[in-house]
Amino acid sequence: MAALPDLRHARRLVVKVGSALLVEQGKPRTEWLATLAAEIAELRKTSEVIVVSSGAIALGAAKLKLPKGGRGSLADAQAAASVGQVELARLWSDALGHHDITAAQMLVTIGDLEDRRRYLNASATLARLIEAGAIPVVNENDSVATEEIRFGDNDRLAARVAQAAGADAVMLLSDVDGLYDRDPRQPGAELIERVEGVTPEVIAMASEESSSGLGSGGMLAKLQAARIAERAGIALAIVNGTYPSPVSRALDTPVGTLFVPQADASARKAWLGGRLAPSGVVTVDAGCVAALEKGASLLAAGMTEIEGEFARGDLVAIHGPKGERLGQGLVEYTSAECRSILGLKQDQQAQKLGYAPRAAVVHRDHMVHT
Missing domain, CATH: 3.40.1160.10 (Acetylglutamate kinase-like)
Known part of the structure; x- marks a missing residue:
């Protein structure tokens, strides 16, 4: 039209x-x-x-x-x-x-x-x-x-x-x-x-x-x-x-x-893009922002801050280092788990989680950019 x-x-x-x-x-x-x-x-x-x-x-x-x-x-x-x-x-x-x-x-x-x-x-x-x-x-x-x-x-x-x-x-x-x-x-x-x-x-x-x-x-x-x-x-x-x-x-x-x-x-x-009520916010660093712009998934290594309380599968907003809204998606971990692996590379996450880490915190297939 x-x-x-x-x-x-x-x-x-x-x-x-x-x-x-x-x-x-x-x-x-x-x-x-x-x-x-x-x-x-x-x-x-x-x-x-x-x-x-x-x-x-x-x-x-x-x-x-x-x-x-x-x-x-x-x-x-x-x-x-x-x-x-x-x-x-x-x-x-x-x-x-x-x-x-x-x-x-x-x-x-x-x-x-x-x-x-x-x-x-x-x-x-x-x-x-x-x-x-x-x-x-x-x-x-x-x-x-x-x-x-x-x-x-x-x-x-x-x-x-x-x-x-x-x-x-x-x-x-x-x-x-x-x-x-x-x-x-x-x-x-x-x-x-x-x-x-x-x-x-x-x-x-x-x-x-x-x-x-x-x-x-x-x-x-x-x-x-x-x-x-x-x-x-x-x-x-x-x-x-x-x-x-x-x-x-x-x-x-x-x-x-x-x-x-x-x-x-x-x-x-x-x-996903039309949902209006995220359960929490995941803030990421500049390197993660650049990766997301290229279509990557959100990884724990790029996280700098977690706000709110959420369960696995909940909708979370994704913010950049200056508080800018980047997008939103379905999170693969609880808020407590996200805080425990904040900034950690994948080979460091298992000890904190007590199990083998998932592929991403928010997978690109379950994420939309704003």
Whole structure:
């Protein structure tokens, strides 16, 4: 997909809708949703569609009359989500039902997409719902999610759902036209129409103030979602959803930012790259950094520091000597074992471990670079 209009030809498309678009002062924007539902019905003539929808906390907080939009505390957010999710499901069921489309509610936690087996289960459920003719409406299960273990925004969730569903493209409906080269309120700010890879320079363009304040995802979260998508060979677009019929406006004009896929990694590598909750950090020296850049595995001799507590098979982040994020992967040792062999060459490790060492701390086949 080389341009925004190409999204109309996606075999499978994920459309993400944020809280600020769906809810205004605690009330659902039913007329706006009706225009979007009509567009989704039109898209379904050529594409399979999945919706990722925020709004449960905002809707529930209004019904329960909770302060700060239900985000004053974790308990308030969980209670608001419990009430609001019922209303959110009804809104989508009614809106899509006008077009004889069945809406299917699907609530997930970060663990459902971080654990490989549960990820595959979620993938199978999405596939079966689409096969049966329903549109899955996915949201994070905020009624049980905690501050420490959650996606925190539905932008990254949308990218992960796209991976699990084998989608071709993701459309993030936002409150701005797309990614600008600086804060869009500044004079001379220019919209970036096409991005070939989410580089540090692209990340630097993100404004922390680009979020409406009602939801939880700003521009940085959208760039993180784009990075997840591009690794899996999925196109991702940021478009302005504040207008009626936002999809047509974005694709016909066209106005928005398209992030072009950079690689079509193996399913396992894409899953690894999209995981968001490492159990610990392994810091390595400059020599190890150079080896990793050439495609080598991470060896104990290159480790300089271990942070966190983790078990064998857990996901760990890999950092360079200056704290820079290099990648992440599945570790072959526990955190205690890693500390015991820190900086040791292979012929020195057996005495510390009490058994013959494994080939690597993080094997290259179980590692992705960021």
